[in-house]
Amino acid sequence: MNRLSWFNTVSLTLGFAFLYIPMVILIIFSFNESKLVTVWGGFSAKWYGELLQNESFLQAAWVTLKVAVLSSTLATVLGTMAAYVLVRGGRFLGRTLFSGMIYAPLVMPEVITGLSLLLLFIGIGLDRGVMTIVLAHTTFAMCYVSVVVSSRLITFDRSLEEAALDLGCSQAEAFRLVTLPIIAPAVISGWLLAFTLSLDDLVIASFTAGPSATTLPIKIFSAVRLGVSPEINALSTIMIGIVTVGVVTASLVTKRQMVRQRRDEQNAERS
Amino acid sequence: MTIPVFEPWNDPEAKPLIQFQNVTKRFGEFTAIDDLTLGIYEREFFALLGPSGCGKTTMMRMLAGFETPTDGKIYLSGQDIAPVPPNKRLVNMMFQSYALFPHLSIWDNIAFGLKRENKPKHDIEERVQEMLRLTRLEKFARRKPHQISGGQRQRVALARSLAKAPKLLLLDEPLGALDKKLRQDTQFELMDIQEKTGTTFVIVTHDQEEAMTVASRVAVMDNGKLVQVATPDRIYENPNSVYVADFIGDVNIIEGTAKPTGPDQYDITWKEGAEPLNVKSQNSFSDGQTCHLAIRPEKVTISADKPADADNAVQGRVLDIAYLGNISTYHVELPTGAVIKAQTANTRRIARRAFTWEDPVWLSWTATAGVLLAE
Numbered sequence: 001m002n003r004l005s006w007f008n009t010v011s012l013t014l015g016f017a018f019l020y021i022p023m024v025i026l027i028i029f030s031f032n033e034s035k036l037v038t039v040w041g042g043f044s045a046k047w048y049g050e051l052l053q054n055e056s057f058l059q060a061a062w063v064t065l066k067v068a069v070l071s072s073t074l075a076t077v078l079g080t081m082a083a084y085v086l087v088r089g090g091r092f093l094g095r096t097l098f099s100g101m102i103y104a105p106l107v108m109p110e111v112i113t114g115l116s117l118l119l120l121f122i123g124i125g126l127d128r129g130v131m132t133i134v135l136a137h138t139t140f141a142m143c144y145v146s147v148v149v150s151s152r153l154i155t156f157d158r159s160l161e162e163a164a165l166d167l168g169c170s171q172a173e174a175f176r177l178v179t180l181p182i183i184a185p186a187v188i189s190g191w192l193l194a195f196t197l198s199l200d201d202l203v204i205a206s207f208t209a210g211p212s213a214t215t216l217p218i219k220i221f222s223a224v225r226l227g228v229s230p231e232i233n234a235l236s237t238i239m240i241g242i243v244t245v246g247v248v249t250a251s252l253v254t255k256r257q258m259v260r261q262r263r264d265e266q267n268a269e270r271s
Numbered sequence: 272m273t274i275p276v277f278e279p280w281n282d283p284e285a286k287p288l289i290q291f292q293n294v295t296k297r298f299g300e301f302t303a304i305d306d307l308t309l310g311i312y313e314r315e316f317f318a319l320l321g322p323s324g325c326g327k328t329t330m331m332r333m334l335a336g337f338e339t340p341t342d343g344k345i346y347l348s349g350q351d352i353a354p355v356p357p358n359k360r361l362v363n364m365m366f367q368s369y370a371l372f373p374h375l376s377i378w379d380n381i382a383f384g385l386k387r388e389n390k391p392k393h394d395i396e397e398r399v400q401e402m403l404r405l406t407r408l409e410k411f412a413r414r415k416p417h418q419i420s421g422g423q424r425q426r427v428a429l430a431r432s433l434a435k436a437p438k439l440l441l442l443d444e445p446l447g448a449l450d451k452k453l454r455q456d457t458q459f460e461l462m463d464i465q466e467k468t469g470t471t472f473v474i475v476t477h478d479q480e481e482a483m484t485v486a487s488r489v490a491v492m493d494n495g496k497l498v499q500v501a502t503p504d505r506i507y508e509n510p511n512s513v514y515v516a517d518f519i520g521d522v523n524i525i526e527g528t529a530k531p532t533g534p535d536q537y538d539i540t541w542k543e544g545a546e547p548l549n550v551k552s553q554n555s556f557s558d559g560q561t562c563h564l565a566i567r568p569e570k571v572t573i574s575a576d577k578p579a580d581a582d583n584a585v586q587g588r589v590l591d592i593a594y595l596g597n598i599s600t601y602h603v604e605l606p607t608g609a610v611i612k613a614q615t616a617n618t619r620r621i622a623r624r625a626f627t628w629e630d631p632v633w634l635s636w637t638a639t640a641g642v643l644l645a646e
């Protein structure tokens with residue numbers, strides 16, 4: 001292992017301090033005994049207990065979870081399909097346009113995405129609630145999934161699909177029996193990414209949520225405007241935990257599995 | 272009792288199983304297959320030979336249905352196969368890259384095609400077992416493709432394509448990674464399978480000995496064109512061009528000008544001052560036409576003294592000796608600077624060899640030993 005020079009050590013420390021000190025403070029204060037947010041009154045986990053009593057928070061958490069699971073699943077199905085067509089469809093009319101368009105939501109300001117979806121829902125007379133948030137999250141998470149999956153498909157050895165066809169599979173069977181199992185790690189990490197994105201989205205959710213359904217980020221945001229309570233610190237800590245687990249799992253799954261699978265695949269070819 | 276000769280290509284009544292009709296395949300500007308017409312008959316063991324990139328794999332991919340001809344038509348049993356998708360063709364292919372499914376075990380790889388046919392489970396198991404036995408992979412059935420060696424993978428690929436016992440089997444370099452012993456065994460197995468099942472084989476190989484052993488006919492390709500299609504012995508003894516002669520086996524090429532001296536008789540002037548060579552040839556040449564005499568090294572005799580009644584004899588000195596165990600190849604330099612190879616069987620122990628480096632020797636051959644080729 002190389003030792004870092006003092007300059008690099010300092011830059012690294014400063015950089016990470018900048019990123020993580022706010023979160024660390026939040027996590028520490030979620031275990032504060034005192035009701036006053038800025039005064040340390042000893043260690044306690046009582047706010048976590050109180051949180052579990054809070055009906056409206058639990059309600060919001062349930063909605064958030066439902067939305068995240070539904071929208072990430074939908075986004076994964078659609079995103080994988082889109083990636084497959086774009087990578088495998090050959091050259092069809094307007095392919096460049098399509099592949100450009102699928103990535104556009106990545107760079108589109110969320111406010112605009114949210115607003116346009118809101119207008120659409122109002123236009124077609126859809127009542128805002130869980131359903132509309134799911135649709136909205138599917139829309140923007142889908143392109144992330146398709147980016148992840150298509151980068152895997154590009155390196156996928158096409159002759160495997162041809163071999164499946166040669167042995168009597170239809171196109172759909174070849175996809176189900178050969179392609180999908182092999183690209184599964186990418187699909188799973190796409191799903192986890194979409195799940196995490198949906199979990200912590202505030203902007204798009206606030207455009208598309210209605211009075212009947214509020215997500216946690218919205219709930220926290222509006223609660224904070226009435227003053228930060230230790231309860232919210234506790235809730236935020238839990239969310240940080242979930243998101244961290246999601247992101248870390250996603251990247252681990254991707255890294256490990258993809259490295260392994262690609263090695264398998266290369267090994268399965270002649271050297 | 273006479274054994275009927277298997278020569279459907281000489282029978283005007285016979286209908287080929289596969290018929291390429293003026294097939295051209297272009298990739299953008301590049302022509303991979305150039306106006307190719309060819310018939311391959313049922314029960315044939317057809318070998319494709321040619322340098323890397325000459326279009327062998329492309330031909331197979333068109334038969335399997337992964338490429339469509341840019342021009343021309345391909346018929347299988349008299350039917351145009353253009354509209355038939357790969358999974359509906361009674362054709363199986365062994366891929367040059369093997370294309371084993373990395374997520375499935377060896378057993379499941381081999382069973383993959385059988386499972387698609389909805390055969391009873393028992394039949395599938397039996398068939399897979401048979402294939403495993405044939406390719407000597409029983410011990411590896413439960414492993415994944417990345418857990419076995421390169422040669423074993425090649426055998427899995429072969430077993431997988433054989434499993435469905437198709438009407439037409441396309442093998443793209445099926446035995447390249449196997450050691451000589453196993454390769455020969457597998458060659459005989461393939462010939463055996465072919466005899467039993469009547470499957471038609473099209474096989475790509477870089478090993479001309481393999482082509483000679485297994486093939487009923489050999490096609491030599493160059494740049495997307497067929498240069499010669501003939502039985503192995505004809506390809507070897509009667510190549511139609513210097514390219515084929517040079518591609519198959521070892522050959523001496525002597526360039527000169529022809530001068531007819533009688534029916535099928537020619538004098539070849541090949542070097543200023545040297546005595547003309549005496550050649551009998553079926554191919555006819557006009558007076559003064561440039562020609563190439565192709566002689567296999569094993570048809571050139573090497574001796575210490577000038578043979579008395581040889582049609583052709585030239586003197587030279589031994590430049591190099593390649594000892595190959597059963598035979599030795601002598602590279603003999605003529606006074607003109609040309610080098611001619613002569614091969615002899617090593618019937619004696621090496622220490623008692625007749626010639627060594629720098630020895631003056633005579634090379635001789637008969638008038639019919641070589642083939643006279645225009646180009």
Ligand SMILES: Nc1ncnc2c1ncn2[C@@H]1O[C@H](COP(=O)(O)OP(=O)(O)OP(=O)(O)O)[C@@H](O)[C@H]1O
Pocket residue numbers: 298301303321322323324325326327328329330367
């Ligand atoms: N999809 C493709 N796009 C463009 N060119 C191609 C494509 N497939 C093959 N070619 C070209 O067509 C030519 C013939 O390729 P092919 O794979 O048939 O060669 P081959 O005879 O099988 O060679 P090898 O013995 O090396 O396997 C090559 O020059 C190759 O570069």
Ligand SMILES: [Mg+2]
Pocket residue numbers: 327328329367443
């Ligand atoms: Mg090839």
